Amino acid sequence: LHIWDYAFGLTEPEVAKIVKQHKSEAFSDPADPMLKDVWQRVRPDYLLEDYQHRRIDVLTATTSHSEVTIHGFKYVLMASFPLNRSTDWALWKRID
Secondary structure, three states: OOEEOOOOOOOOHHHHHHHHHOOOOOOOOOOOHHHHHHHHHHOOOEEEEEOOOOOHHHOOOOOOOOEEEEOOEEEEEEEEEEOOOOOEEEEEEEEO
C-alpha cells in the first residue's frame, strides 16, 4: 500500500520538496493549502495519522470522527493501534 506522508514527505518527493522550500520542519495539518495541488494530483489512497495530535479529527465539521474530508477527498478510519503509551495511530482510507 502507498501510505501518504503529508508531514515530512517521506513517501512523496513533491511534499518533501515543499517542506524544504518553505524551511519548515514538517506539515502539522493535512489540510494545509500548500499541500492542496499535490494532494489533488496524487489522490492519496491511505493516510497514517497519530492520535496524539488528532489533526485529522479537527479538520472537518462532520459529526463523525470516522469519516473526514481533506482537499475534497473523503477518508474513513480503517484501523487504529497503539504505538506507545502516549500515542495511538490511525490508518485512514480514501473512499470514492
